[in-house]
Structures are given as C-alpha cells and as structure tokens.
Amino acid sequence: MPRPLGELEDTVMTRVWNWNRPVTVREVLEDLQQERSIAYTTVMTVLDNLHQKGWVRREAEGRAYRYEAVSTRAAYSAALMNDAWAQSDNPAAALVAFFGMMSPRQREALRDAMRIVQPEAGPEAEPQAVPEATVEVVPTEVAPPGEAARERGR
Numbered sequence: 001m002p003r004p005l006g007e008l009e010d011t012v013m014t015r016v017w018n019w020n021r022p023v024t025v026r027e028v029l030e031d032l033q034q035e036r037s038i039a040y041t042t043v044m045t046v047l048d049n050l051h052q053k054g055w056v057r058r059e060a061e062g063r064a065y066r067y068e069a070v071s072t073r074a075a076y077s078a079a080l081m082n083d084a085w086a087q088s089d090n091p092a093a094a095l096v097a098f099f100g101m102m103s104p105r106q107r108e109a110l111r112d113a114m115r116i117v118q119p120e121a122g123p124e125a126e127p128q129a130v131p132e133a134t135v136e137v138v139p140t141e142v143a144p145p146g147e148a149a150r151e152r153g154r
Contacts, residue, residue, distance in 0.1 A: 005055070008046055013069070013073075016050075022059065023068075050067070
C-alpha cells in the first residue's frame with residue numbers, strides 16, 4: 001500500500017478524485033486559491049510527491065503534466081482501514097471497537113456491504129462461530145468521528 005496522505009496531499013487528491021479526469025497543476029491551483037493563498041510551486045511539488053508515492057500517474061502535455069488518480073477514494077480508504085487493522089495485535093477486538101464507533105447510518109452501510117461480498121447462505125450453510133477468547137474488548141474513550149480531525153486543525 002502506498003504511504004498515507006498528508007493534509008495538503010489529501011486536499012489535492014480530493015480534487016483529482018472529484019474531477020475524475022486528468023488535471024493540470026494550474027487547474028488544481030486555481031481551485032485551491034478559491035479557499036486559500038497557495039503558490040503554483042507548492043501545488044506542483046504536492047502533485048510530484050503524489051506521483052512518487054504512486055497515487056497519481058502523469059502524462060506530459062507540452063511543457064506541463066496532466067495528473068490522473070491511480071485508484072479511487074474508496075480504494076484509498078479501504079487500504080488505510082486494512083493497514084490499520086493488520087497492525088492490531090487483536091484484530092477481532094479492533095473490529096469490535098471500530099464497529100462500536102459507527103453511527104447507525106454507517107452500520108447500515110456495513111450491512112449493505114456485507115450482503116454484497118457475502119450473500120446470505122442457504123439453510124444448509126453452517127454458522128461460523130468466533131471463539132470468545134479471541135475477542136477481548138477493552139473500553140477506551142474514543143473521539144467521535146471528525147473530532148480528531150478538527151483537533152488537528154482541519
């Protein structure tokens with residue numbers, strides 16, 4: 001998995017994902033300048049970094065490049081979740097804690113996703129039990145989704 005994105009990289013990638021087409025540094029710059037003061041060279045460096053990290057591919061067009069996302073925002077999010085989960089010393093407990101942080105809407109989205117990747121089995125299928133000893137949930141205080149981002153100044 002490519003390295004996680006920094007704040008400005010995420011902001012730039014969000015534009016690339018939203019436009020869903022090859023973009024130039026100038027296009028990204030002009031869009032970002034509607035929200036903040038930012039230099040052309042900064043945007044150029046960020047897009048070059050994203051290219052080096054494997055998040056965008058680029059194709060020369062005259063003296064400039066057009067940049068295009070290599071994967072979707074959903075694939076990026078999934079890769080981050082998978083990487084975080086894989087680093088846990090107790091993956092089942094990490095999932096239980098994660099599910100406990102979800103809103104009702106997010107839990108419904110999870111149920112929908114599970115129906116897609118694992119269609120309901122027929123009556124002949126045996127349920128898969130998880131041994132109780134594999135799930136050890138330790139109560140912790142967790143900031144609601146979005147609060148941590150606000151604390152970081154996003």
